[in-house]
Amino acid sequence: MERQIITSTERVDDIPLLLAQLRKMQLATLIDDQFPAHGNWRGLSIGHVVVVWLAYILSEGDHRLNHVESWAAGLLTTLSTGVGMAVRPLDVSDDRLAVVLDYLSQDGDWEQLEMSLNRCLLRVYDLSVYRVRIDSTTAKGQGQVTEAGLFQFGHSKDHRPDLPQVKVNQSVLDPLGLPLTTTVVSGNRADDPLYVPAIRQVQDTLGHRGVLYVGDCKMAALDIRGYVAASGDCYLCPLSAVQVPPVELEHLLQPVWEQQQSLIPVYRPRQEEDEVPEKIAEGFSYLETRGTELAGQTLEWEEQRLVVRSLKQAERQEKALNERLEQAQHAIADLNRRGRGRKHLAEPDLRAAVEARLEQHRVRGLLQVEYHRHPKTISKRPYGRRPAQTLTQHEVIVQTTLDPVAYQDAVQQLGWRVYVCNDLELSLSEAVLAYRDEYLVERGFARYKGKPLGLTPLYLSFDNRVKGLIRLLSLGLRVLCLLEFTARRALRDQGEKLAGIYPGNPTRATTRPTTEMMLKTFRGISLTEVHVDGAPYLCLTPLSSVQERILELLGLPVTIYLTLTG
DSSP: OOOOEEEEEEEOTTHHHHHHHHHHTTHHHHHHHHSOOOTTOOSSOHHHHHHHHHHHHHHHOOOOGGGHHHHHHTOHHHHHHHHTSOOOGGGGOHHHHHHHHHHHTOHHHHHHHHHHHHHHHHHHTTOOOSEEEEEEEEEEBOOOOOTTSSOBOOOOTTSOTTSOEEEEEEEEETTTTEEEEEEEEETTOOSHHHHHHHHHHHHHHHOOOOOEEEOOGGGGOHHHHHHHHHTTOEEEEEOOTTTSOHHHHHHHHHHHHTTOSOOEEEEOOOSSTTOOOOEEEEEEEEEEEEEEEETTEEEEEEEEEEEEEEHHHHHHHHHHHHHHHHHHHHHHHGGGOOOTTOOOOOHHHHHHHHHHHHHHTTOTTTEEEEEEEEEEEEEEOOBTTBOOEEEEEEEEEEEEEEOHHHHHHHHHTTTEEEEEESOTTOOHHHHHHHHHTTHHHHHHHHHHHSTTTOOOSBOOOSHHHHHHHHHHHHHHHHHHHHHHHHHHHHHHHHTOOEESOSTTOTTOEESSOOHHHHHHTTTTOEEEEEEETTEEEEEEOOOOHHHHHHHHHTTOOTHHHHGGGO
């Protein structure tokens, strides 16, 4: 009798790792506690639907709802084992996922979920909160622009003003980049009003004061600084050119030029013991008393102002200045050209054209302009009754030379910026290094819009579901941050490096592996199920030493893969 053999294969990849991490975060339980399902809800709970959906998003880099059901249909054994209960494809149908987004869009419940999740993660991962960063970004989409809708035209941080957008404001924990709060507002909203609510929500979560909030110049509004100071916390942010005009900055720097003010050097922290210290900035600080009206009361506090020159920024600005000077000189010299189709400018028009080019290239006062009048004799032949003539005209030629004194004055003012901080114990060096880590927020935004989370372009059009999706992806960003933090902390504690995660270079090692690189090493793991005369046999691709090492660093047991075979 011929045997009947049926074979099927599931691409396991990084799914068991992601499900184990989500279980470690207790995400499904926290969501179910905050968002109880309607009585007619059947199958996986809302929390477990979110967990499965996040595993899809983080593994595939795709947030589209209509792709999840077919993906889950090919991974039922893997998903059911990882979740700990039977998973059906219909549990993650696009209709059900849309309902999940409706739940996550509820503002009050979402804030409570973030608060509960933050407290859980701070406890589980033994995280201390000393510094929080706040910033915002925009996400473009194809939503319909309505008067009170979420999609609006506004200042685009993606440089796409032609597309409607939503704005996402986020506070993150330093140095993980772990989101603490996520606020979604219409794309034309200003950033300033978003800071205090975000700070207040973080304060409610932490329950203690003394935290340093780091933000950009929009956080430097006096009422925001006053709120932070009054609440017992600290702020660090740069002042804008409006708050410190060029004239005031020049006055602050005058003692430096006169060598009456010494500068404190700032060096980049060394990554290796034998690394030569690199000077990255220099500056000085002074104290100033500030005051404002807060809740009907006058508030006064002391803050230190840090006048800092970034060497790299000064170098970039000097290069840009030299390019503008060169362009301006070429543009002005071009006015002297003569030929077919080029109009001869009278001296008043020529002077106006020169001034326009100086203004255009922002080099007014840096170039010395001279106008030279050259006599030119023109002979005209007789024509009709007009006799032959010899005329003398004056041709005006413009020349420019660099003003060395003005240029030197301009160069020495490049790279300077004024920061404010009400933590009087924070040194200038600590403040500079703290603000330079602002890329941690930007990196999270890059993950939102890039392959890891695939937020843009937004395919949803309903405002509440767009809000729910962004909140869902903020949960995914937490997963990426925690996996990375856990692995790096383990390597630091062990004094070791991780090798084998760089394609084509297996010996290259690092102490700072990214989550994306670690997850990529799990590509190709498959679960093969063979039915011989109805009897199932399961076979899993053996884990490599690198994969086992990553699981060890993440504190996850190898059994999350081995149990797939029963």
